[in-house]
Amino acid sequence: MAAVVLVHGLYHRPEHFAVVAERLRTAGTEVVVPELHRGSLAADTAAVQAVIDALPEPPIVLGHSYGGSVITGVHGAGHLVYLAAFVLDAGESAASLGGASPQLQNAIITEPDGSTSLHPDRAINALYGDCPEPIAAQAVDLLRPQAPGCGRGVPQRHAWKTTSSTYVVCAQDRAVDPDLQRRMASRCTDVREWQTDHSPFVGQPDLVVELLRELLAKSKSVRRSMSAAQQGS
Template sequence: MAAVVLVHGLYHRPEHFALVAERLRTAGTEVVVPELHKGSLPADTAVVQAAIDALQEPPIVLGHSYGGSVITGVRGAGHLVYLAAFVPDVGESAAGLGGASPQLLDAINLEPDGSTSLHPDRVADTLYGDCPEPLAAWAVGLLRAQSPGCGRGVPERHSWKHTPSTYVVCAQDLAIDPVLQRKMASRCTDVREWETGHSPFVGQPDLIVELLQADTLRRRDEGVTTTR
């Protein structure tokens, strides 16, 4: 299987993908989970680009939520996977496309230094409402403050226009409206819809593992190649 790069969203950490990464690595897949929170969309994109460039072959690159804006700007991916994620076109940002739901906005706290954080009690159901309670509590405990402005960042390039892509609509999502997700999904090569909330990498990691393995097989069977 091709290497996989997993890109988290706002307020999240690489550790949120731990259950997915563990399963993929057990199956013999090389997995890279970059740490974002570099202060801007260009800086976050550069971190993911460096991870891609360090791999021997074009990887599958999965972006969750804001991570979709990040992976939109990279070069050299073999396949893009947008998981309840933003798919910006020219001049668009995550915030401009619709951004967070009212439920998620209600959970955002403004910190004295200008950063924002998520109120643990208010955000648990919005992000992890369909996850087992112990896993939801674990995921909430990992959330961190977020620098301002990342969601308003506009990608400099649009990789989904020339790279095979899969969009996963999370139909029970309370953080990003599934109606908006379906509109953005129309920009991708392939569309799936899951009856999950915003964070299946916490509650149903095997769904993501199976999807990534299927994408690898399809790329191999179709003879799809990507140049860097």
């Protein structure tokens, strides 16, 4: 079975995907959740590429929000999933496409060293608006400061042009405009739309797990068909 690589967005940590990862692992799927925050889009992309390169077969790679900028630059994925994420073309960055909504921008606090963090109460409203209060509070506690400049990074590759992809529009998103998501989704092979906020892996993890299980099953079916064809040739 193909592995799953989960790529978080700005301010987030691998721990935000804990529920999704645990449920997939319980079903026997290998899941890797690399830590970003390497200081630049290029460094973050290299960290994810190293994970993909270490796996025995092409994985399903999901990127959330800024994580879409990261997975756009990788090669060797079996399928890409953009979850309310940035699907960038040549010369584009997350910032140049519109980046954070005014609501999310209002939550950003600039630190003396140039890094930014999120105001806790405003972050709940922007990122976790449809989550139960205790779960939203836990998610906010996990958020970490973000080095400057990552959102302005431009990927050197555009994996969605050669790799099958699924875009998930989060229709109640208050961090990345759903209309911008729909425009970016037109670049992908398949499009889904969920009535969720920006972070369904926190508030509605079953949706994410079910999608990934569906894609894993399709990947397995394709591999079986290819194997049968090779044996018959």
